[in-house]
Amino acid sequence: MKVTELASAIGGVMFLWGTVSQFLPMNYRYRIKNWCSKLLNSIFPRTYIIFHEFCSDGQSSEAYTCIKNYLGTKSINKAQLLNAEKTRNSKSLEFTLAGGDEVMDEFHNVKVLWVSSEETIKNNGGGGDGKPFEKRKFILKAHPRYREFVMGDYLNHVMKEGKTIEYQNKKRRLYTNNKDQGYIYWRPKWSFINYHHPATFDTLGMDPQKKEEILVDLESFKKGKDYYKKVGKAWKRGYLLYGPPGTGKSTMIAAMANLLDYDIYDLELTSVKENAELKQLLIETSTKSIIVIEDIDCSLNLTGTRKKNEKGSEEKNDDNAEKKKKKQRETEDPQKSKVTLSGLLNFIDGIWSACGEERIIIFTTNHVEDLDPALIRRGRMDMHIEMSYCKFEAFKILAKNYLDIDEHPLFGEIRELLEENDVSPCDVAENLMPRGKSSDHVESCLLRLIESITANQKSKEEKEEKEEFLQADQNAITS
Template identity: 60%
Template structure:
């Protein structure tokens, strides 16, 4: 295990280009990054967590390797999964583990590819560049030409259309400009991985694809340890283990139930609240499944009626002939 030296980390966000003329530092604004997330407290399958940690360590210690194979010293991670599954928390845990600053890149405020390039050049080594919800940030697939992403980059001229393109982004993260600096991590997050252009997330650009899934029993035990310093409960843990294996619930929803709502609320009460939430989720899922079946049956009946109507009309016409 490598040791990361502690220092005050920074969280950066990009400014509109109208401010850049004042100072080169104005490309980014920053605050102290103080998120407490650590891998030890991350609600995730332990095996998957270890794989991510091992990958980060290999990257951190891989300067000579990257030079030998002729690649820029950077690594891409794609975090995907439903809302509430811990994508932002994962980024914070990565930053704290690596002792890297975080650059939160908001694509919708960027005027064009040149502006994007200047922003990325202005980032430091030993940093994580994050584009959250990339499928919503800007039109990168080329399939939604009718939509306009407007950037308010001038108080005098008002909004202009954002001209950041898929090829422009790819050139910045994987082209010749990606070699300007080293020891950088690039992270994309999305709730809908199927919406992304394959060229954007192929191996070599997003080197590791990490699915942030619904809460597993192992992840629940991590949360129980985090919130209550409890590792077992003979009566209720087995019930939760069974239910959580059958019902989709996010780590965020589990954490909400484990957090006491009043001074007198104890651990057992929180577990019972979680079980009730799981039961409610199960009923909701069953109702949704039933409605889906009913809708499909209704649609099938409509199609059958159409076919019957067409058949009857053909018979009538044949009699008239």
């Protein structure tokens, strides 16, 4: 029989079946369809692998998502029916294989068939809002002789490509942890917005040598998967950013995220009720992410939890006294967070910290001397970065960013003032921003910076003189 005749015959049978099936009871339709599938499978044997949208525990299936992304690229030129959507976290339109359609794929000369299936399920009570819902799945069909290849090399290829496509298409996110509301399990632990901070290492106003050290460390971490596996360590790294307010700690975090293309998880410890919830939050963070706890010294009472004995060695406070204090705190404020230093340490580098990979943990503080040494030791906070006041080299970077200049006659005076005074990069940047429509805005901005530093210097000197006078007066009264 010729191909055209075979196609015509199949078309006729399908038309006849579509007409007749409308008058058959549902159970007969299912039996006939099942019998036809078995007949076709005996003539054209196939291996079937089904990928459901949700796992048995109700969580979204990562495999389904990867296949959806992968088939989106294959379907554009091959499928007859496509779904197109623009999600909040995607950079462009996403095309996916529509329900009921199929597409052929080939890998290393092995052909497989992907079928997208959607089924509307009626919700007849038993929870939910009673509305019907869509049950989606992908079905992979392949010849039995390629079963081992398909289940190994081919599906590994699909998973890898699907993850790459998702990573390329998604926008960067800024997450924050939701306040617990009675452990509502289906409520997401994190909420997010799309993140568009323009900071880069080129625009950071800090010492160029220190900046280069940080860049080298970050690049080494990003490429260090095999190394971390070799030495038997979780693929994560900790950074402690410390220094006075306005020295660019938050901007540094944004620059890191832009350099690595990582999401940011801004963890508010005061909203976490206990250590168990802290672990759950860690589990639900993604790979390629930065977990940030800002102002760690102010988040919880994590300082002063240890004391030195007479010999100078550290020992924990008396357990019974600590339990009494804890019970008293709970009685006074039942909503107060019960996260402990021990729980936070386990979060950073305990057993649970290895539940994901390619993560960076950042603490920021204005008072590093107040933190417990156990919290910031090497191995937890691997790199300590001092965000210091603005000196001349950092000022030149800011002048280039804000005024597009490399040199100016006023630079000499500014250098002397910055060496003699503590000025934050934030204050310098604010004075360098042009105001109004002055044609000579460069010189006016530099003069405004000089005036600001000089005024602060004079105010500081007057304050010190007043304090010295009061101290001398107090000493005279005491004597």
